[in-house]
Amino acid sequence: MLIIEYRIMSKDFWDKRYLEQEFAYGIKPNEFLKSEIGKLKPGKALFLGEGEGRNSVYAAKLGWQVDAVDYSSSAKLKALRLAEENNVVINYTVENFENYQFLKNQYHLVVMIFLHLPSHINQTIFEGSIESLKAGGKLIIETFSKGQLNNSSGGPKDPALLFSETELLKFTSKLNIEFIESKSIILDEGPYHKGKADVVRFIGVKE
Numbered sequence: 001m002l003i004i005e006y007r008i009m010s011k012d013f014w015d016k017r018y019l020e021q022e023f024a025y026g027i028k029p030n031e032f033l034k035s036e037i038g039k040l041k042p043g044k045a046l047f048l049g050e051g052e053g054r055n056s057v058y059a060a061k062l063g064w065q066v067d068a069v070d071y072s073s074s075a076k077l078k079a080l081r082l083a084e085e086n087n088v089v090i091n092y093t094v095e096n097f098e099n100y101q102f103l104k105n106q107y108h109l110v111v112m113i114f115l116h117l118p119s120h121i122n123q124t125i126f127e128g129s130i131e132s133l134k135a136g137g138k139l140i141i142e143t144f145s146k147g148q149l150n151n152s153s154g155g156p157k158d159p160a161l162l163f164s165e166t167e168l169l170k171f172t173s174k175l176n177i178e179f180i181e182s183k184s185i186i187l188d189e190g191p192y193h194k195g196k197a198d199v200v201r202f203i204g205v206k207e
Contacts, residue, residue: 011071011096017192018052018074025051026190027082029058030113032142032201037062043108046132048097048125049115053079053090060088064109068092069100097121102128112141114154114193116161126171133206139175140203141168145182147198154193163200175204
């Protein structure tokens with residue numbers, strides 16, 4: 001199982017995908033994130049698994065101070081280009097998630113949009129994300145659910161990398177749950193996220 005997980009999330013795989021001229025997941029923000037971040041007062045935000053920058057650039061345009069993390073160098077180049085084209089600045093770090101050091105009590109918002117990591121890393125990432133939030137800060141997540149195995153709109157094909165509501169609630173038990181739902185949506189996010197998708201959406205608040 002770990003062999004499958006690492007192949008899916010390998011740096012070479014993502015560097016190759018993000019080297020393509022077209023933006024793999026488009027340049028528009030994720031619809032769920034867009035609908036929720038607009039309700040918040042801009043502050044300091046952390047975007048994990050940010051890829052080519054579509055979500056962090058959108059946040060920066062709204063006035064957020066943005067830190068972004070991914071482990072693809074080619075993704076960073078495209079994200080910085082997108083930021084420049086939109087006349088905003090994002091602080092983008094290339095880092096393996098196994099080594100990433102979270103800063104405590106730094107952020108008003110942490111965002112994970114379709115971040116799918118091996119199970120042994122998830123606990124560390126969620127704990128670090130929650131610790132990095134300030135009191136009252138929010139964690140916003142959209143992730144593929146187990147039902148995504150039946151769809152062809154993107155995401156990993158290993159069920160161990162997909163989420164159920166129960167699993168997501170386990171990782172976020174230290175937060176107050178503001179919102180959680182599982183639903184089918186239609187994705188239109190670049191060439192690799194198109195069509196029917198099954199997702200879990202989550203918002204949690206740190207006390």
